[in-house]
Amino acid sequence: MTSMRWAVLGTGQIARTFHAALDGVPGMHVQAVASSDPGRARSFADQHGISEAGHYDDVLGAVDAVYVATVHTTHADLAVRALRAGRPVLVEKPLALDAASTDRVLAAAESAGLPVVEAYKYRFTPFAEALHAAIRSGGIGAVRGLRAGFGFTAPTRTGRLFDPALAGGAVYDVGGYPASLAVAVARWSGVPLDALRVAEADGSLVRRTGLDKRTTATLTADGFTARIEAAITRTLSRSVVIEGEDGSIHAEDGWGSRGVSARAVEIRRGSQVERVEVPVVDAFAAEAQALVDPAAAGRTEADAMPWQDSRTTARLLDAWRSALGGTSR
Numbered sequence: 346m347t348s349m350r351w352a353v354l355g356t357g358q359i360a361r362t363f364h365a366a367l368d369g370v371p372g373m374h375v376q377a378v379a380s381s382d383p384g385r386a387r388s389f390a391d392q393h394g395i396s397e398a399g400h401y402d403d404v405l406g407a408v409d410a411v412y413v414a415t416v417h418t419t420h421a422d423l424a425v426r427a428l429r430a431g432r433p434v435l436v437e438k439p440l441a442l443d444a445a446s447t448d449r450v451l452a453a454a455e456s457a458g459l460p461v462v463e464a465y466k467y468r469f470t471p472f473a474e475a476l477h478a479a480i481r482s483g484g485i486g487a488v489r490g491l492r493a494g495f496g497f498t499a500p501t502r503t504g505r506l507f508d509p510a511l512a513g514g515a516v517y518d519v520g521g522y523p524a525s526l527a528v529a530v531a532r533w534s535g536v537p538l539d540a541l542r543v544a545e546a547d548g549s550l551v552r553r554t555g556l557d558k559r560t561t562a563t564l565t566a567d568g569f570t571a572r573i574e575a576a577i578t579r580t581l582s583r584s585v586v587i588e589g590e591d592g593s594i595h596a597e598d599g600w601g602s603r604g605v606s607a608r609a610v611e612i613r614r615g616s617q618v619e620r621v622e623v624p625v626v627d628a629f630a631a632e633a634q635a636l637v638d639p640a641a642a643g644r645t646e647a648d649a650m651p652w653q654d655s656r657t658t659a660r661l662l663d664a665w666r667s668a669l670g671g672t673s674r
């Protein structure tokens with residue numbers, strides 16, 4: 346079997362995590378690493394035993410697939426450059442800073458006839474399949490909504506997370522997790538994604554910069570309500586609850602830890618509780634596979650993260666940030 350050769354764009358912590366995840370995955374390896382500073386790429390390559398290093402455009406010709414692992418502000422441009430160079434691309438979340446730039450990336454993928462996948466990594470795991478199966482089984486009846494949040498306490502108040510110029514803030518960094526889950530659950534439940542709206546949003550902003558640090562939002566559509574929350578200054582519950590007419594689906598941890606996917610869901614109907622143990626996978630290896638599969642099949646979208654979900658999530662994040670009135674890019 347020929348190995349899928351990856352280029353990782355960026356030399357930060359998530360570039361390291363992705364490289365470690367692919368190490369040992371049959372049929373994949375990191376062939377090249379790239380940086381805005383080629384010297385930094387070379388030292389990353391030497392440290393991790395990667396053969397090629399350079400500036401972003403230098404490495405695109407030597408690989409079969411690209412992973413964009415840079416700060417949020419550079420995702421869209423790097424994705425478009427990779428697509429124009431003829432490479433499928435897996436892009437760290439958020440795919441782009443707003444709905445218009447998301448459309449620009451998807452248009453570039455469409456015209457290249459190549460896949461682009463937004464890397465909300467929980468989407469590509471057996472856990473997400475278990476949520477979908479639980480809804481599809483009809484056991485909880487018609488889905489009415491969900492509650493989910495993603496929040497952590499950043500160790501310092503500096504760096505990209507707190508820098509408006511690098512599109513920091515809770516919505517950009519982690520709000521997309523519960524928002525994109527609401528989009529998935531809406532789609533699985535037959536709720537038209539175009540109808541999803543931000544009905545209300547609230548939050549606290551960093552006084553000096555206007556950056557959102559902790560925030561809630563209510564998304565609604567056609568009898569469906571999602572209450573979602575995001576924070577970079579407070580650790581929030583990682584639970585996910587999907588509510589139906591006849592019962593509910595609970596997961597104590599909807600997101601898993603850095604590489605390891607979430608491991609269980611419970612389906613509750615009255616006093617009955619059915620616990621479903623879910624196989625645990627490395628979510629970074631799973632998201633890499635989610636790009637490789639459509640690329641190999643000549644398709645442009647990953648089944649688990651269709652473009653319409655990226656578009657809808659981007660539109661909702663735009664509306665969420667606007668409703669907060671904080672710093673927007």
Ligand SMILES: NC(=O)c1ccc[n+]([C@@H]2O[C@H](COP(=O)([O-])OP(=O)(O)OC[C@H]3O[C@@H](n4cnc5c(N)ncnc54)[C@H](OP(=O)(O)O)[C@@H]3O)[C@@H](O)[C@H]2O)c1
Pocket residue numbers: 354355356357358359360379380381382385414415416417419437438439464466505511518603
């Ligand atoms: N999936 C997950 O579990 C997960 C977890 C954490 C983060 N993430 C996502 O992964 C991405 C990278 O996060 P990270 O924590 O790895 O970030 P990071 O370490 O702060 O930076 C990543 C890279 O961005 C580039 N960069 C840094 N500062 C920059 C600046 N001022 N201007 C332009 N480029 C700059 C650098 O790449 P160069 O060497 O090329 O300059 C750096 O290596 C983000 O999209 C984040 O949301 C995902």
